[in-house]
Amino acid sequence: MASRAIKAVRGMHDLLPGPAAHRRLLEERIVSVLEQYGYREIRFPMVERSEVFAGMGMTSDVVHKQMYAFEDRGGTRLSLRPEGTAGCVRAGIEHGLYQGGEVQRLWYLGAMFRHERPQQGRLRQFDQIGIEAYGSAAPGMDAEILLLGSRVWRELGIPAPTLDLNTLGTPADRQRYGAALAAYFREHAERLPELDRERLDRNPLRLLDSKEPVTVELCRAAPAVTSSLSAQARAHFDTLCELLRHSGVAFNVNPRLVRGLDYYTGTVFEWSLPGLGAQNAICAGGRYDQLVESMGGPAVPAIGFAIGIDRLTGLLEERQAPPDHPHVYLVACGDGTESAGLVLAEELRARLERLRLVAHCGGGKLKRQLRAADRSGAEYALILGERELAEDTIGLKHLRQDLPQETLPQAELPARLEQLIPAPVP
Numbered sequence: 001m002a003s004r005a006i007k008a009v010r011g012m013h014d015l016l017p018g019p020a021a022h023r024r025l026l027e028e029r030i031v032s033v034l035e036q037y038g039y040r041e042i043r044f045p046m047v048e049r050s051e052v053f054a055g056m057g058m059t060s061d062v063v064h065k066q067m068y069a070f071e072d073r074g075g076t077r078l079s080l081r082p083e084g085t086a087g088c089v090r091a092g093i094e095h096g097l098y099q100g101g102e103v104q105r106l107w108y109l110g111a112m113f114r115h116e117r118p119q120q121g122r123l124r125q126f127d128q129i130g131i132e133a134y135g136s137a138a139p140g141m142d143a144e145i146l147l148l149g150s151r152v153w154r155e156l157g158i159p160a161p162t163l164d165l166n167t168l169g170t171p172a173d174r175q176r177y178g179a180a181l182a183a184y185f186r187e188h189a190e191r192l193p194e195l196d197r198e199r200l201d202r203n204p205l206r207l208l209d210s211k212e213p214v215t216v217e218l219c220r221a222a223p224a225v226t227s228s229l230s231a232q233a234r235a236h237f238d239t240l241c242e243l244l245r246h247s248g249v250a251f252n253v254n255p256r257l258v259r260g261l262d263y264y265t266g267t268v269f270e271w272s273l274p275g276l277g278a279q280n281a282i283c284a285g286g287r288y289d290q291l292v293e294s295m296g297g298p299a300v301p302a303i304g305f306a307i308g309i310d311r312l313t314g315l316l317e318e319r320q321a322p323p324d325h326p327h328v329y330l331v332a333c334g335d336g337t338e339s340a341g342l343v344l345a346e347e348l349r350a351r352l353e354r355l356r357l358v359a360h361c362g363g364g365k366l367k368r369q370l371r372a373a374d375r376s377g378a379e380y381a382l383i384l385g386e387r388e389l390a391e392d393t394i395g396l397k398h399l400r401q402d403l404p405q406e407t408l409p410q411a412e413l414p415a416r417l418e419q420l421i422p423a424p425v426p
């Protein structure tokens, strides 16, 4: 009986060879920039106890509506992580990373899960590279993180994204601002669409993010955050802007920028690329000076951001050829050649670290093996027949160029391949 093939879950995509190699290249290039700034990798599980994410705010859509939450067989409430910050904080507290007083700079990379409505650029499983810096409340730390982000975009060679910057002020400022917004929108509550009326009750700041035309129009006359800022918050933000101007980082102060997660205090920011369509934010973050303490750790200030890798991949694909096809395909044809071929392949891999060599397994006619060599995308076929085996030589066929086949002693092969295989671009 024929069974229907099973498909991937909606909003969760496969990355096939080619695109997967692009992705790795992209990740490696970003990570090398993070390491230049002293960030160190941390890995933590994709699944956490659900209460870990409570700190992200019960009023945020991510927690309220989008979390993949379930009970495991032992009856424990667990969630697939919708983002990395909360898990990073949990792990750091558990292992005492935030004791001691020195600044911790951490990065992580991996899959996040949100049960959103899938569309272009919005997935249910997506990858983020995140950075988090703990232990400094200085505006210089905010500036460094924004400089780091700007360097990432330059290193990737993508069009310069727009940086929107705002401050939500101290927690008290934020509360004051929330109250001011709520008072304003309550006066117009009857004009608000249902979803936004709900937001008004849960978290009035989120109304500034609304895409509903009526709400967008009402937002124009809504009070700006600047009116609720304390002198301390204003001074922090002014210093940050000054540092950025001095370092040549372009930015727009956007007093309407609020973030979807509740843990932010102070600086918030978002980089977006207009060409990407509706989901055009490629990186976002901000300060969350109270989260560590509220999750049971010491009172350490923190700031970070996360890059949405899936949204960047398309941009890079247009620019780079996939670097994952084999350089060489080894063909072995005739008595005793298969086992000798496997040994030769091992020797070559040991001698030439960067060589990508696929050995034909399972024998077959020379013509068929050469067809497989061609289809593999390799540049060269190495041919080991009975004659070559007897004479300790090897045939080298250029698969992509019209050049005569070479025959050379096996001992000279590593040096010849060294000449032929391009060194990786640093």
Ligand code: HAM
Pocket (backbone or CB within 6 Å): 082, 083, 084, 085, 114, 116, 121, 122, 123, 124, 125, 126, 128, 130, 131, 132, 260, 261, 281, 282, 283, 284, 285, 286, 288, 303, 304, 305, 306, 307, 308, 309, 310, 311
């Ligand atoms: P976020 O704004 O929720 O922040 O996500 C950061 C980035 O992840 C977004 O700008 C976007 O590029 C990407 N992203 C988010 N949701 C999706 C999705 N459904 N599909 C594809 N890409 C998506 C955070 O997650 C915070 N943890 C950032 C942070 C770190 N703040 C402080 N530290």
